[in-house]
Amino acid sequence: MNQHYDLGVVALSMLVAAYASYVALDLARRVRNTDSRSSILWTVGGALVLGSGIWSMHFVGMLAMHLPIEVGYDPLTTLLSWIAAVVVSIVALRLAARDTLRPASLTAGSLAMGGGICAMHYIGMAALQLSLPVIWQPWLVALSIAIACVASASALLIFFGMRKLHGLRARGAQVVAALVMGLAIGGMHYTGMAAAHFPADAICLSVDGLAGRSLDTMVVLASVILLSLTLFTSLLDARLHAKASRLASSLQSVNAQLQDANAELQRLAFMDPLTDLANRALFEERLARALDRADRKSPDPARLAVLFIDLDGFKPINDSYGHGEGDAVLCQVAARLRAISRNNDMPARVGGDEFVLLAEDIGGVPDARATAARVLQALAQPYQLSSRQVTLSCSIGVVVYPDHGHRDVLMTSADAAMYAAKRAGGSTYTVFEPQMHVDARRQMELQQALRGAAERGELALHYQPKIDSQSGRTLGLEALLRWTHPQLGAVSPGVFIPIAERFGLIIAIGDWVIEQACRQLAAWAREGITLCVAINLSAHQLRLPDLIERLRQALQRHGVAARQLICEITETVAMEDTEATERTLQQLGELGVELSIDDFGTGYSSLAYLRKLRVQQLKIDHGFVRDLADSADARAVVSAVVQLAHALGLRVVAEGVETPEQRAILVDMGCDELQGFYFAKPMSAQALASAGLLDCSPESRNQ
Numbered sequence: 001m002n003q004h005y006d007l008g009v010v011a012l013s014m015l016v017a018a019y020a021s022y023v024a025l026d027l028a029r030r031v032r033n034t035d036s037r038s039s040i041l042w043t044v045g046g047a048l049v050l051g052s053g054i055w056s057m058h059f060v061g062m063l064a065m066h067l068p069i070e071v072g073y074d075p076l077t078t079l080l081s082w083i084a085a086v087v088v089s090i091v092a093l094r095l096a097a098r099d100t101l102r103p104a105s106l107t108a109g110s111l112a113m114g115g116g117i118c119a120m121h122y123i124g125m126a127a128l129q130l131s132l133p134v135i136w137q138p139w140l141v142a143l144s145i146a147i148a149c150v151a152s153a154s155a156l157l158i159f160f161g162m163r164k165l166h167g168l169r170a171r172g173a174q175v176v177a178a179l180v181m182g183l184a185i186g187g188m189h190y191t192g193m194a195a196a197h198f199p200a201d202a203i204c205l206s207v208d209g210l211a212g213r214s215l216d217t218m219v220v221l222a223s224v225i226l227l228s229l230t231l232f233t234s235l236l237d238a239r240l241h242a243k244a245s246r247l248a249s250s251l252q253s254v255n256a257q258l259q260d261a262n263a264e265l266q267r268l269a270f271m272d273p274l275t276d277l278a279n280r281a282l283f284e285e286r287l288a289r290a291l292d293r294a295d296r297k298s299p300d301p302a303r304l305a306v307l308f309i310d311l312d313g314f315k316p317i318n319d320s321y322g323h324g325e326g327d328a329v330l331c332q333v334a335a336r337l338r339a340i341s342r343n344n345d346m347p348a349r350v351g352g353d354e355f356v357l358l359a360e361d362i363g364g365v366p367d368a369r370a371t372a373a374r375v376l377q378a379l380a381q382p383y384q385l386s387s388r389q390v391t392l393s394c395s396i397g398v399v400v401y402p403d404h405g406h407r408d409v410l411m412t413s414a415d416a417a418m419y420a421a422k423r424a425g426g427s428t429y430t431v432f433e434p435q436m437h438v439d440a441r442r443q444m445e446l447q448q449a450l451r452g453a454a455e456r457g458e459l460a461l462h463y464q465p466k467i468d469s470q471s472g473r474t475l476g477l478e479a480l481l482r483w484t485h486p487q488l489g490a491v492s493p494g495v496f497i498p499i500a501e502r503f504g505l506i507i508a509i510g511d512w513v514i515e516q517a518c519r520q521l522a523a524w525a526r527e528g529i530t531l532c533v534a535i536n537l538s539a540h541q542l543r544l545p546d547l548i549e550r551l552r553q554a555l556q557r558h559g560v561a562a563r564q565l566i567c568e569i570t571e572t573v574a575m576e577d578t579e580a581t582e583r584t585l586q587q588l589g590e591l592g593v594e595l596s597i598d599d600f601g602t603g604y605s606s607l608a609y610l611r612k613l614r615v616q617q618l619k620i621d622h623g624f625v626r627d628l629a630d631s632a633d634a635r636a637v638v639s640a641v642v643q644l645a646h647a648l649g650l651r652v653v654a655e656g657v658e659t660p661e662q663r664a665i666l667v668d669m670g671c672d673e674l675q676g677f678y679f680a681k682p683m684s685a686q687a688l689a690s691a692g693l694l695d696c697s698p699e700s701r702n703q
Contacts, residue, residue, distance in 0.1 A: 014186040015182070055082045055086075072206045077126055081121075084119040087116055088116025088119075091112050107153075110149050112152075114146075121144070134197065136197070141192065144192035144195060148188045154180065270285075272348070283350065287411075290360050302361055305399065306399050306411065307396050308399075308411070308417065309375060314329070316539070317329055325385045329385070330353065332383050345359050356411075357375065375429075376393070380393055396418060397419070400431075417430045417431065423498065443502075446496060447505065459512065461685075462479075463480070463682060464477065469667050469674050477534070479520075483496050510540070518558040521533055532594070539573040542581065547584065547588075551593065569595075594617065599619065618641065618652050620641060622656020622676070626656060653675060655676060658676050659678060
């Protein structure tokens with residue numbers, strides 16, 4: 001029996017095959033790119049749609065065949081062929097969900113898919129139910145099976161090859177792959193059809209089954225609609241999945257940024273932003289944990305030490321070279337503290353130039369002393385700035401727990417010990433002693449009382465005469481600050497001046513001294529007395545950018561000539577920051593005030609350097625004067641200073657003269673002016689007048 005085909009329907013079946021292949025590749029992506037639960041749902045739903053699409057191609061291809069007899073298809077057998085298409089679709093989609101495709105899996109999968117496609121085809125052929133058996137050509141049957149297996153292998157290889165493609169390139173490759181796969185599936189179908197030879201006398205027993213000339217159109221339309229809906233759903237799901245992925249990625253990015261921001265906030269909350277050391281909050285938290293660990297080892301608790309470190313002379317670096325250079329020094333200090341710290345030590349910055357070091361598991365006070373000595377040595381090395389090197393020292397307070405008291409006062413005790421080291425001259429460490437708390441409390445009480453002392457009339461200036469060594473006449477006076485406390489009585493300047501400097505009161509007190517000295521000079525001028533008065537300038541006053549203006553306004557306010565004011569600075573202060581000191585003293589000289597270096601011989605300056613400062617006086621420290629009668633070395637030093645000072649055109653003042661022997665030696669050496677208890681103690685202006693110590697003339701100073 002001869003059969004022929006409706007070419008239009010054949011072409012339609014091939015297009016359906018290609019379209020089904022395109023949808024199959026898209027479904028494979030969805031199965032691959034979704035989670036396990038969604039993958040199962042896409043596999044089942046996709047297999048139903050994909051199987052229906054492949055089966056519709058086969059069924060339409062069957063309908064394209066025309067036999068000289070009326071034919072129909074058994075519904076049950078046709079259903080079985082559809083089930084075969086669905087099963088082979090499940091196999092294909094599950095293979096597509098794998099991460100890799102090994103050769104064994106490719107071979108087994110290709111055979112399973114090819115067998116399933118052939119089962120669908122030949123079961124569908126059996127749905128004709130002819131009265132005589134179909135005669136098959138074996139080689140064409142084998143060829144159709146081979147085409148099905150090769151087509152299946154190609155489909156798998158194409159899909160796995162397309163995974164690396166994205167965007168338009170992926171879609172273009174998918175279209176080409178679908179056409180190739182559609183041709184392969186159609187080739188298998190029509191090869192299988194060509195293998196069938198229908199007997200001439202056979203009749204169709206299922207003529208009452210699925211039949212009709214419009215059936216092919218209905219199947220095609222139903223399949224295309226179903227495939228299109230599936231493709232649309234797949235594309236929509238892919239877009240939603242991509243948007244969800246972008247949103248998840250964005251949320252991850254935001255979460256990462258929030259984590260970074262939280263980490264940065266944590267860092268800012270517990271780390272010093274300049275030095276990257278722990279700040280006070282983190283240090284105190286770590287100290288509390290360390291103390292807890294130490295207490296748990298009772299009755300023999302582990303020992304730990306806290307070192308409170310304050311830099312000596314740091315402020316002049318900021319004032320002279322700028323805060324940028326000061327910050328560079330602080331960073332180098334931090335680096336050195338980290339370098340000498342053990343793994344379980346913790347350095348921290350707790351203030352401007354204040355650092356602390358927590359040392360756990362130490363043997364006791366000797367170990368703490370050794371640690372403090374290492375810190376002193378490390379911080380005493382030169383610091384490199386942008387264009388120069390500077391050298392600093394530090395003062396360290398050492399406290400050991402539990403040796404030095406309760407855990408709640410460790411920081412206070414270390415701070416008190418550090419200020420004891422400061423009072424000892426700095427560049428050293430001091431181990432805490434109980435009386436330091438008493439000293440600290442007394443200092444707090446004194447600084448509270450010192451605030452407002454000038455307004456309450458508790459401060460006063462006393463004046464000590466400076467005597468011409470030849471004539472014995474008063475050449476000038478030194479103004480010395482005195483504080484009389486209502487309950488404590490007279491408080492020594494050696495006690496309250498350091499407190500004023502520590503607690504930031506020295507500037508206001510210095511302004512008060514300048515004002516009172518100028519007021520007193522004006523009062524004496526109204527009485528016809530012309531004198532020079534020396535006032536002491538602290539290091540804090542020298543760093544004031546408007547010091548010259550403050551002096552100028554005070555002199556103008558009281559009508560005092562600038563030459564009547566002598567500004568004294570100690571040799572140590574002069575050498576703290578030589579460039580800044582030279583600049584300030586030059587401005588003072590331009591203002592017209594005279595300049596004097598106090599306590600000469602206690603620092604490290606040279607006369608040649610002091611000459612650059614344009615000073616007019618040197619005051620020999622009282623320590624040398626005290627030893628004149630008993631020490632040949634002291635006499636040699638003072639004699640050399642006098643001779644060299646005169647060679648440089650400087651006047652020499654000796655302070656602390658208390659005996660006739662000292663006076664005689666100094667006069668013989670040619671010292672210009674003498675000052676001390678031998679001549680007069682510091683006293684009020686009224687007491688000076690009563691003692692007749694104001695009997696002088698302007699000319700006497702140049703005698």
